Amino acid sequence: MSRGTRAKTDRIDAELDGQFLLFRPEAGLTLPDDNFPIRGNLTTRRAQIVGMRKRLLAQIAARKKQDIPAG
Template sequence: MSVESIIGIDVSRDWLDGFCLPGRQRFRFQNSPDGHARLLEILKSMPDGLKVGFEATGGQEWALWRVLISMGIKAVQLPPAQIKAFAFSMGKRAKTDQIDAELIARFMAFRPEAGRTLPDAKLQLLRALTVRRAQMVEARKRLSAQISARRKQGVSAELEEMDSSLKAFLESQISELE
């Protein structure tokens, strides 16, 4: 089955900017449950073979992705580096949400096999925990540097207690993953 309609969506924290091919329609909805519902109304009226794509945005796209998949719509996440390279190859230097949505749609038309599908729930949880753990480890590194600086001033006890609490929290998260 060939894809009859392609929709590229630029997902941000607040907005969903979209571009449809072949009709070249544009839309903009809030990135919220209400905005997702309004988008679904439009997508339901489109022909079979619809494919939706968006860039990885650090998690801003996950709620929309789940909604689309639950409605049986083929939706894929695309690597931002590939979209950027595609934009440069087309001579596009400007960057706006509308331009990005169009580039995503055109990239999908050019490379229909590109993108990854929604991982299962366990993998999503593992990824979320891994990201959170990395953030906590980074926070602990910064705290350790502060402790070293405060030791020289003779006022490190408070920070050392915070570090002990953070370390215990990290160890409990790690044990839950095992």
């Protein structure tokens, strides 16, 4: 949801969450399904892979900047 402001604060987020739950009270009552731990593991692994990719791209850029051939 958006209020049309560019500011992003915890107070605004909490207020919007509260308004949403007033509008749809059942939305906050669902429990995670059985796949929740699997999704968490996949999310963690994805973050690791993204970090590895960033480091490799930085190494490639550094080698190119120093004119070191790939090898």
